[in-house]
Structure formats: structure tokens, C-alpha cells
Amino acid sequence: xxxxxxxxxxxxxxxxxxxxxxxxxxxxxxxxxxxxxxxxxxxxxxxxxxxxxxxxxxxxxxxxxxxxxxxxxxxxxxxxxxxxxxxxxxxxxxxxxxxxxxxxxxxxxxxxxxxxxxxxxxxx
Numbered sequence: 001x002x003x004x005x006x007x008x009x010x011x012x013x014x015x016x017x018x019x020x021x022x023x024x025x026x027x028x029x030x031x032x033x034x035x036x037x038x039x040x041x042x043x044x045x046x047x048x049x050x051x052x053x054x055x056x057x058x059x060x061x062x063x064x065x066x067x068x069x070x071x072x073x074x075x076x077x078x079x080x081x082x083x084x085x086x087x088x089x090x091x092x093x094x095x096x097x098x099x100x101x102x103x104x105x106x107x108x109x110x111x112x113x114x115x116x117x118x119x120x121x122x123x124x
Contacts, residue, residue: 002026002113004096009118012086016122020081022096022115029077030054033101035111036070036081038092038120045095049081050104059104064090086122093117 008020024032030053039045049070050059058070067086072079079096097111105111 002029002032002098004098004113004115006094006096006115006118009094009120011121011123014086014088014122014124016086017082017084018086018120020083020094020096020118020120022079022081024077024079024098026077030074031100032098032113033103033105034070034072034079035097035105036079037095037097037108038090039095039117040089040092043092045108047106047108048094050106051079052104053102057104059106083120086120088122088124091120091122093119 003025005023035050036048037045038048047061051070051072055072067084069082095117096115098113099111
């Protein structure tokens with residue numbers, strides 16, 4: 001069992017940057033594929049980015065490609081989401097997710113473990 005805790009959210013102006021972190025408890029973090037999702041008010045949760053166990057493969061939603069970067073540090077049991085050129089439409093609660101597996105996973109139902117989320121608000 002792994003527990004996930006997100007941090008790094010906050011209020012930022014459009015065009016600004018934030019880095020989200022997701023710290024995982026437990027052992028064998030390197031066996032988990034990780035993902036970031038977000039949920040804006042009144043909308044369904046949507047996929048943002050995913051990273052493989054080793055960090056060698058990544059995948060992004062079209063809406064964030066070129067602006068967001070996912071990475072992980074398996075020695076620190078942490079995955080990151082560097083967000084740049086933020087837009088008001090990026091405003092959402094951002095969730096970290098994990099599952100054991102060797103692929104990239106982009107579907108919410110494929111993940112077994114979720115954090116509580118961290119709020120990101122981008123003002124215009």
C-alpha cells in the first residue's frame with residue numbers, strides 16, 4: 001500500500017509557474033507508474049501527465065504539452081509536476097495517482113492509489 005501527499009499548490013498569476021510535488025510513503029516506489037490528474041469546478045477529473053517507473057517515459061495531455069513537465073526522484077519517493085506559462089483554465093485541484101505497472105497509464109480507472117489533491121488557482 002502506498003500513500004500519496006501532494007504539495008506545492010497555490011495562487012499564481014497567468015504566465016507564472018508552480019511546481020507540484022507528490023510524496024509517496026512505503027517501499028518499492030520505483031515499481032509504481034505515476035500520474036497527475038486535475039479537476040476544475042463543475043468538471044470531471046481529467047488526465048494531465050504520466051511517468052513510467054524509471055522516469056524514462058512520459059506522456060502529456062495536449063492541453064499542457066510544452067508547458068508542463070513531469071519528473072520523479074525514486075530515491076526521494078517523489079514525483080513532480082513543473083507547470084509553466086500557466087493559464088486561468090489550468091485552475092483546478094491537482095491529484096497525484098499511483099499504480100504498480102511498467103507502462104504509462106492515462107485513464108483514471110487504471111490507478112489504484114490517490115492523494116487528497118492540492119489546489120492550483122491561476123488568476124488572469
